[in-house]
Structure formats: structure tokens, C-alpha cells
Amino acid sequence: MAIFTVFGNPVAHSLSPQIHQAFAQQVGVELNYTRSLTSVLRFRRAVAEFFRSGGAGANVTVPFKQQAFDLVTYVTTRAQQAGAVNTLVPLGYGQLLGDNTDGIGLVRDLQKNLQQKLTNRDVVILGAGGAARGVIAPLLEQGVASLTIANRTIEKANLLVEKFGQPTLQACRFEQLTIPTDALVINATSASLTGQKLPLESDELAHAACAYDMMYGAQPTAFMQQARQAGVAVVQDGLGMLVEQAGAAFQLWHEGAELDTQKVIQKLRKTIVG
Template sequence: MAIYTVFGNPIAHSLSPQIHQAFAQQSGVELNYTRSLTSQARFRRAVAEFFRHGGAGANVTVPFKQQAFELVTYVTARAQQAGAVNTLVPLGYGQLLGDNTDGIGLVRDLQRNLGQTLAHRDVVILGAGGAARGIIAPLLEQEPSSLIIANRTEEKAQILVEQFANSKLQACRFYELAIPTGAIVINATSASLAGEKLPVAPTELAHATCAYDMVYGAQPTVFMQQAQQAGVSVMNDGLGMLVEQAGAAFQMWHEGAELDTQKVIQEIRERLVG
């Protein structure tokens, strides 16, 4: 039986084993998907040992995505752009391919599951850290009208604008943010995990028609509550993104697998809420 794992710290509450087991059942695949708690000091060794003992594939979560990028032999174009890796594919002879499926997971959730159009649409990303960097290129591929990156400090957002060098990108501070009417606003910060509100004016947030928090939980996130209070009509957390990025990884390991991700999202949501 093929063995897969997810490396992280913390890792005890990772939903990856349940998600991949659900995909395996849909695909008629037998696998054992485990959780691997490690540290930044031991990460490289842990990955090497896992694949040396026959590991068939692995996912990587915080805080190891940048380290994974540094240790792989090859990277996909989207991982190169993100500067981070969340999926490891063994190529034999100790070589690894690194991919980043976070951005495509977000895009698929917005388009397939939430019915949101990205082409010719204004998109706002709140935050300029690693999570934001991982979703910029896949969002730009959908040809939005504009992509605004808002952050506490404009300098950090401007670095991303310069890195991706696309005329549709703009950078600003939170308090300067002017949200275009009808925009999709994506929270790529960890503020909701800390129970913190983002310093975005309710009058500006009210211009959005969709508010998306990359954080997820059993209850609506703090950012979703902010959006609701501002009058935004559509709000979602990042559970769908989690399932969709896992689905993209699963299909890398099992070429041709057809997955019903919406069914898995519903199953995981019921477990979280129940």
C-alpha cells in the first residue's frame, strides 16, 4: 500500500488525511496517508527518510513551504513563482519535484464551487506574506481587470508588485485601500486565526460582492463577520481551497483521477460543524 504524509508543525489537527482518504475512496485507490510532525532543524532529514523508506508523495504545510522549495531537485513554474512548495513528488534516484497547488486550489474553489467569475473582475488581496505570494500568479492567469495588494506596510506589497511585474498589479496600505465596486476581496493574512479584525474601512468593504478568507473553521471567521457587517452578499472561508489544493496534489500522484471535490468539501464541513 502506497504511503503518503503531510509535514507540518503543528500537525495534529490537519485535515489532509481525511481529505486524501476520501479522494482515494472515490478513485478506488488504496493508500495510507499519515501526519508527520517535524521541526525546521529536522525537516530536510525527515523528508529524506520518508522517501528513502518508500514514501509515494507528501504535502508540506506551514512553516516548511519555503524550506521545501529549497530542497527539491525541480520545481514547477507555479512553485517557482510562489517561492514555496506544498507538494512533493518522488522522481526516483533521490530526486524530488516540488509543486505549489495553493493558488490553483483557490481559483478552483472560487470558480467551480462558489460560481465567481475572475476574468475582467477586480480582485483585492489583503496581506503581502507567503500566502499572498502563492496565489498571485494563478489569479493573474484568469485575466482580472486589476489585482490590488493591500498590506499594513506598502513596501512589502510593492515588493510583490515588482516581483510579478504585471501592469494589473497595484500596492497600497490598508488605510489607503479603495475597493472597486463588485470586487472579490481575499484575506491572505492570519488575522482571523488570532481573532483580529483587519483595518479595512467598512465603507470600503461594502463595495465588494464576495469576501473570501483563506482561513477556515467551524464558525464564520472574523473577516467573514467583518464582511457581513459591512453588507457583503457572499462570504466564504478557505475550506474549499484546502480541499481543492489537495485534489490537485492527489491528481499529480494519481494521473487521470476524477474527483468530486464538492462532495468532499461537504463531508469535511459537516465534520467540522458537527
């Protein structure tokens, strides 16, 4: 039986085993998907030991995505653009391919599950950290009209603009943010993990047609509450992104697999809400 795992810290509450088991049932394959708690100092050794013992593939979550990028033999274009790896594919002879499925997971959730148009759409990303960096290129590839990166400090946002070098890309501080009418606003900050509200005016946020938080939980996040109070029509968390990025990883390990991700999202939603 093929063995897969997710490396993380913390990792006890990871939904990855449930998601990949559900995918396996859909396509009729048997696998064992585990959780691997490790540390920054032990991560490289843990990965090596897992694949030496016959591991068939692995996911990587915080805080190891940058380390994974540094240890793999090859990276895909989207992992190179993200500067981080969340999926490991063994190539044999100790070699690993590193991919990043976060961005495509977001795009698939927005387009397929939320029916959100991205082509010629004004998009705002809140935050300029690793989560933002991982989704910029996939969003740009959809032909967005503009993509604004808003952050507490302008320096980090400017670095991302310089890295991707696209004329549709711009940066600003939260206080300077002007949200275009009918824009898609994506929260890529970690504020929702601590329940912090972002420094956004309700009148400004009200211009958005869709507010999307990359975080998820049993209750609406602080950002989702802000958006609903502002009257945004479509407000959604990142559970669908989690499932879609997992689906993209599963398809790397099981070529040609056709997955019903919406069914898995619905099942997990019921589990989380309780």
C-alpha cells in the same frame, strides 16, 4: 500500499488524511496517509527518510514550504512563482519535484464551487506574505482586470508588485485601500488565526461582491464577520481551497484521477461544524 504524509508543525489537526482518504475511495485506490510532525532543524532529514523508506508523495504545510522549495531537485513554474512548495513528488534516484497547488486550489474553489467570475474582475488581496504570494500568479492567469495588494506596510506589498511586474498589479496600505464596486476581496493575512479584525472601513468593504478568507474554522472568521456586517453578498472561508489544493496534489500522484471535490467539502463542513 502506497504511503503519503503531510509534514507540518503543528500537524495534529490536519484534515489532509481525511481528504486524501476520501479521494482514494472515489477512484478506488488504497493508500495510507499519515501526519508527520517535524521541526525546522529536522525537516530535511525527515523528508529524506520518508522517501528513502518508500514514500509515494507528501504535502508540506507551515512552516516548511520555503524549506521544501530549497531542498527539491526541480520545481514547477507555479512553485517558482510562489517561491514555496506544498507538494512533493518522487522522481526516483533521490530526486524530488516540488509543486505548489495553493493558487490553483483557490482558483478552482472560486470558479467551480462559488461560481465567481475572475476574468475582467477587480480583485483585492489583503496581506503580502507567503499566502498572498502563492496565489497571485494563478489569479493573474485568469485575466483579472486589476489586482490590488493591500498590506499594513507598503514595502512588502511593493516587493510583490515588483516581482510579478504586471500592469494590472498595484499596492497600497490598508488605510489607502479603495475597493472597486463588485470586487472580489481575499483575506490572505493571518489575522483570522488570532481573531483580529483588519483595519478596513465597513463602507469600503461594502463595495465588494464577494469576501473570501483563506482561513477556515468551525465559526466564521473575524474577517467574515466584518464582511457580513458590511453587507457583502457572498462570504466564504477557505475550506474549499484546502480541498481543491489537495485534489490538485492527489492528481499529481494519481494521473487522470477524476475527483468529486464538492462532495468532500460538504462532508468536511459537517464534521467541522459538528
